[in-house]
Amino acid sequence: MQGIELDNITQTFRGAAMRSTGSEFKAVDNVSFSLDADPPQIVSLVGQSGSGKSTIARIILGLQKPTSGSVTYNGKDIYKLSSKEYDIYRREVQPVFQDPYGIFNPFYRVDRVFWTAINKFKLASSKQKGLALIEEALQAVDLRPEDVLKRYPHQLSGGQRQRVMLARVHLLQPKFIIADEPVSMLDAAVRVLFLNILLDFKQKYGMTTLFITHDLSTAYYVGGEIMVISRGQIVERGSVDTVLVQPSHPYTQMLLASVPVPDPDARWHEKTESPLKQEEEKAVIPQIPDLEVPGSI
Numbered sequence: 001m002q003g004i005e006l007d008n009i010t011q012t013f014r015g016a017a018m019r020s021t022g023s024e025f026k027a028v029d030n031v032s033f034s035l036d037a038d039p040p041q042i043v044s045l046v047g048q049s050g051s052g053k054s055t056i057a058r059i060i061l062g063l064q065k066p067t068s069g070s071v072t073y074n075g076k077d078i079y080k081l082s083s084k085e086y087d088i089y090r091r092e093v094q095p096v097f098q099d100p101y102g103i104f105n106p107f108y109r110v111d112r113v114f115w116t117a118i119n120k121f122k123l124a125s126s127k128q129k130g131l132a133l134i135e136e137a138l139q140a141v142d143l144r145p146e147d148v149l150k151r152y153p154h155q156l157s158g159g160q161r162q163r164v165m166l167a168r169v170h171l172l173q174p175k176f177i178i179a180d181e182p183v184s185m186l187d188a189a190v191r192v193l194f195l196n197i198l199l200d201f202k203q204k205y206g207m208t209t210l211f212i213t214h215d216l217s218t219a220y221y222v223g224g225e226i227m228v229i230s231r232g233q234i235v236e237r238g239s240v241d242t243v244l245v246q247p248s249h250p251y252t253q254m255l256l257a258s259v260p261v262p263d264p265d266a267r268w269h270e271k272t273e274s275p276l277k278q279e280e281e282k283a284v285i286p287q288i289p290d291l292e293v294p295g296s297i
């Protein structure tokens with residue numbers, strides 16, 4: 001199989017509260033799935049905070065060795081790759097994190113992110129060719145070189161920083177993107193822009209993305225396949241249209257039910273319809289006396 005395959009991955013950690021007793025808990029529990037290069041796809045991994053999503057991302061990226069199970073790339077265990085094969089893996093499987101500050105060095109201007117990648121992976125034979133690649137990459141994510149290249153990371157907006165990370169991905173032309181909560185710090189408009197670029201990368205360049213999120217609406221937007229994870233276990237998987245429209249697992253149903261409805265009437269419906277309930281609530285809310293702040297008028 002051409003792609004990434006996780007086979008019975010389990011990751012145990014020693015819980016802080018349980019350290020004295022030596023107990024362990026499973027952050028990832030017997031997880032198996034594959035990401036195919038061909039045809040390119042977007043697969044979402046959705047679950048609440050602490051469900052094990054980032055641990056899976058780190059395991060795929062080779063940043064953390066699982067307690068048991070294997071990750072293979074094109075049929076080879078990633079821990080048994082030769083150094084040349086591992087370099088190829090590092091180039092073909094690229095991360096995009098929630099907060100790209102971890103990747104930017106605050107002391108260097110943004111253009112260094114690109115030159116480091118160009119030099120490390122020998123992407124251009126001259127400075128001029130490198131510059132042309134950088135400009136093309138920035139164009140693909142709708143950024144102008146003069147707006148970002150000579151600035152420091154803190155001088156960019158969050159949306160610009162995330163798009164610079166996508167421009168770096170464009171430069172490297174990986175086969176896979178492991179995107180861990182890439183849009184959760186972005187506002188709605190920039191979020192859509194970012195997701196459209198990911199969809200574009202799949203369409204134009206054949207990149208497959210593992211899209212990790214706690215937000216069902218963004219998973220729905222990118223479409224494709226979805227896996228729902230709860231307490232380290234994948235409890236439901238299938239096409240977004242099936243899983244998010246007719247969820248079969250109670251956990252998915254609960255996640256869907258907890259999506260806020262942008263409708264003030266819906267939110268207050270119960271209170272306005274039920275004066276009795278309001279009376280009951282008043283009865284249990286403790287009455288806090290007005291505070292007297294010294295020196296206040």
Ligand SMILES: Nc1ncnc2c1ncn2[C@@H]1O[C@H](COP(=O)(O)OP(=O)(O)OP(=O)(O)O)[C@@H](O)[C@H]1O
Nearest residue numbers: 013014027047048049050051052053054055056214
């Ligand atoms: N190195 C570690 N040592 C101990 N516990 C860890 C370690 N890394 C993660 N955990 C725990 O494993 C569980 C899963 O963490 P993980 O970061 O994978 O969750 P997540 O679904 O990505 O959450 P979030 O969306 O909040 O990032 C959590 O309970 C976390 O506290």
